[in-house]
Amino acid sequence: xxxxxxxxxxxxxxxxxxxxxxxxxxxxxxxxxxxxxxxxxxxxxxxxxxxxxxxxxxxxxxxxxxxxxxxxxxxxxxxxxxxxxxxxxxxxxxxxxxxxxxxxxxxxxxxxxxxxxxxxxxxxxxxxxxxxxxxxxxxxxxxxxxxxxxxxxxxxxxxxxx
Amino acid sequence: xxxxxxxxxxxxxxxxxxxxxxxxxxxxxxxxxxxxxxxxxxxxxxxxxxxxxxxxxxxxxxxxxxxxxxxxxxxxxxxxxxxxxxxxxxxxxxxxxxxxxxxxxxxxxxxxxxxxxxxxxxxxxxxxxxxxxxxxxxxxxxxxxxxxxxxxxxxxxxxxxxxxxxxxxxxxxxxxxxxxxxxxxxxxxxxxxxxxxxxxxxxxxxxxxxxxxxxxxxxxxxxxxxxxxxxxxxxxxxxxxxxxxxxxxxxxxxxxxxxxxxxxxxxxxxxxxxxxxxxxxxxxxxxxxxxx
Ligand SMILES: [Fe+2]
Ligand SMILES: [Fe+2]
Numbered sequence: 001x002x003x004x005x006x007x008x009x010x011x012x013x014x015x016x017x018x019x020x021x022x023x024x025x026x027x028x029x030x031x032x033x034x035x036x037x038x039x040x041x042x043x044x045x046x047x048x049x050x051x052x053x054x055x056x057x058x059x060x061x062x063x064x065x066x067x068x069x070x071x072x073x074x075x076x077x078x079x080x081x082x083x084x085x086x087x088x089x090x091x092x093x094x095x096x097x098x099x100x101x102x103x104x105x106x107x108x109x110x111x112x113x114x115x116x117x118x119x120x121x122x123x124x125x126x127x128x129x130x131x132x133x134x135x136x137x138x139x140x141x142x143x144x145x146x147x148x149x150x151x152x153x154x155x156x157x158x159x160x161x162x
Numbered sequence: 163x164x165x166x167x168x169x170x171x172x173x174x175x176x177x178x179x180x181x182x183x184x185x186x187x188x189x190x191x192x193x194x195x196x197x198x199x200x201x202x203x204x205x206x207x208x209x210x211x212x213x214x215x216x217x218x219x220x221x222x223x224x225x226x227x228x229x230x231x232x233x234x235x236x237x238x239x240x241x242x243x244x245x246x247x248x249x250x251x252x253x254x255x256x257x258x259x260x261x262x263x264x265x266x267x268x269x270x271x272x273x274x275x276x277x278x279x280x281x282x283x284x285x286x287x288x289x290x291x292x293x294x295x296x297x298x299x300x301x302x303x304x305x306x307x308x309x310x311x312x313x314x315x316x317x318x319x320x321x322x323x324x325x326x327x328x329x330x331x332x333x334x335x336x337x338x339x340x341x342x343x344x345x346x347x348x349x350x351x352x353x354x355x356x357x358x359x360x361x362x363x364x365x366x367x368x369x370x371x372x373x374x375x376x377x378x379x380x381x382x383x384x385x386x387x388x389x390x391x392x393x394x395x396x397x398x399x400x401x402x403x404x405x406x407x408x409x410x411x412x413x414x415x416x417x418x419x420x421x422x423x424x425x426x427x428x429x430x431x432x433x434x435x436x437x438x439x440x441x442x443x444x445x446x447x448x449x450x451x452x453x454x
Contacts, residue, residue, distance in 0.1 A: 008402060008437060027410060028400040048401075048437070049430050058434060065434075100396045101337055104416040106426050109400060109433070137327070138402065138409040155268035156323035156407035 006046045009065030013043030013077045017146035025138045026096030028110035030117055032070065033093040033141075034078055035148055041081040042145050045070040049109070050116035067116035071124070087126045093150055093162055094118075094131040101136045110134060132162050166347040167318055175314050175353070176360045179259060185210035186251040187362065193244060194300060194364035203247055204239045216250050217242065225446035245286070245302045249279070249447060252306055259313045266319025267312065269406030274312060276444065280403040281305040283439045285394025287432045292424045294386060301390040304370035307363070308391050311354025311371065312405060318346045323407035330411055338408035339375050351375060375412050386421040393418055401433055403440075 002019040004012045008029060012021060023031055023046045034043040045064045052059035052066035063069035079085045094117065097110035114133050121127060132139070132152060140153045141162075150162040167175070182190075185206060192202050207213050214235055221238040222231050232238050239247055253260070253275075260278060263271040282305030286298040319326070319342065326341040328334075335341040342349040351372050358368035366384060370391045373380040377388040392415060399409050418424075424432075 025402040025404065025409070027402045027404065029402055049433065051430075054427065054430050055434055098400075098410050100399060100410050100412060100414045102413040102416070104414060106424060106429055107396065107400075107414055109426075109429065112426070136330075136410045138399070138404055154407075155409070156327035 006044060008046055008048050009062040011045035011064035011070055011074045013041055013081060014145050015039055015041035015081045019145045020142055022142040024140050027098055027138050030094060030096040030113040031141050032117055033150060034074060035091040036083045038089055039082040042143055043074050043078045045074045047113055050112040067113060068120055071120045087124045092121060092126055092128045094128045094133060095141055095152060095162055096139055097133040098135050098137055130162050164322060164345055165318055172348055172356055176356050179357060182255045182361050185213055186255045189251050191364055193248060194366050200240060203244055204236050207239055208235050213251055216254055217247060220250055220446055223446055244299050248303050253447060262313055264312055264316040264405055266316035267406035267408055268323045274405050277398050277403050277405050278306050278309060279444060280398035280401060280436055280440055281308060281394040284397035284432060284436045285390045287435050288393045288422060289390050291428050291432055292422050294422045296386050300366060301387060304367050304387060304391045305394045307367055308371055308374045308395060310357055311350035314353040315346055315348060315350055327407055337413050338411040377415050378417055389418040389421045397433060401436060
């Protein structure tokens with residue numbers, strides 16, 4: 001089985017039923033998951049920050065890092081696997097975006113990431129059918145391409161599905 | 163049943179940890195002084211053959227890609243800078259402790275050291291990018307050492323992670339510190355502080371270890387530094403580098419604003435810098451360990 005491990009700011013997609021896409025320990029980062037039933041392909045981006053205007057050079061080098069550049073980049077990669085360019089028919093799931101406890105507005109990066117992602121998805125006419133966002137814990141996500149199953153885990157908690 | 167850590171037991175744990183080397187201890191003393199110079203660091207490194215060798219190995223490692231080899235300590239230290247030298251010294255004498263698996267938190271070997279490096283860089287960047295009036299170098303060192311207490315109590319916490327997590331979600335405990343206290347009698351800041359005293363660390367560092375989750379309780383003169391570490395720690399966890407089951411399960415004290423001016427934009431830039439700088443620093447430190 002091939003494992004596609006995505007670090008912070010990475011994105012990737014696959015239609016190989018033997019593959020698994022995995023990302024470790026999302027804190028305030030949000031994982032955007034695209035599942036396309038038509039082509040049986042799945043993609044994911046590990047988004048760290050809401051807005052690329054703070055560093056255009058970083059966005060050019062690692063588009064997956066920012067919400068506004070990650071979604072077009074992931075869609076383009078999915079399109080190479082035969083998915084609709086504008087994301088028609090793609091199922092979206094979101095997870096991550098945690099915060100430390102008693103956080104103030106400034107430190108709510110998790111929340112801002114999620115909001116920014118939703119706004120951009122909306123501009124494509126896309127929306128999440130399932131989400132597991134917020135809370136005060138880190139999440140590890142793995143998706144098997146064949147089953148299309150999104151599994152989440154966090155130290156000290158039993159695994160759960162999204 | 164989990165074994166509790168009473169004061170005698172804590173004393174025993176601390177006594178079982180090797181002392182830091184005399185030169186590392188001196189280095190931490192020197193660098194905690196506001197008026198020290200890089201030359202003081204150079205002279206200190208020169209007194210320790212082991213540290214000298216490590217410093218030269220790091221500066222000549224592939225990570226720095228120097229065209230010609232550096233053979234003098236003076237040049238190596240000024241090239242690497244104080245923070246890298248301090249990281250090398252701490253890794254050299256407490257690397258085993260900080261690199262160990264934290265079974266009690268369900269964290270693998272190396273996770274604590276990575277968290278510490280991220281917190282160190284983040285604390286430094288918070289100071290630099292907010293323009294706060296304190297030493298970024300000291301914030302870095304305090305960040306490196308802040309969670310050392312976890313390595314002391316982790317074995318006692320073995321198997322408790324699900325319970326600790328449940329205690330917090332059911333509001334039986336306010337945060338992970340409170341859960342640690344309930345489960346083993348001592349939280350990681352108290353354990354860390356006991357070690358800091360045994361190691362005779364400078365008071366600034368001991369205070370950062372003791373109060374990084376409750377900065378308001380630190381004495382006023384130490385508070386700016388303690389708040390910087392408090393934020394650095396939060397940023398490390400937010401960036402996905404916690405130490406397992408306790409990650410994100412601590413409270414943010416928003417009164418940092420009395421000492422550190424940081425807005426959403428600065429914070430985003432700090433997080434970005436931490437990602438880049440962490441890769442560089444961990445590459446240079448690990449690289450040097452493998453080759454000889
Ligand atoms: Fe801590
Ligand atoms: Fe920490």
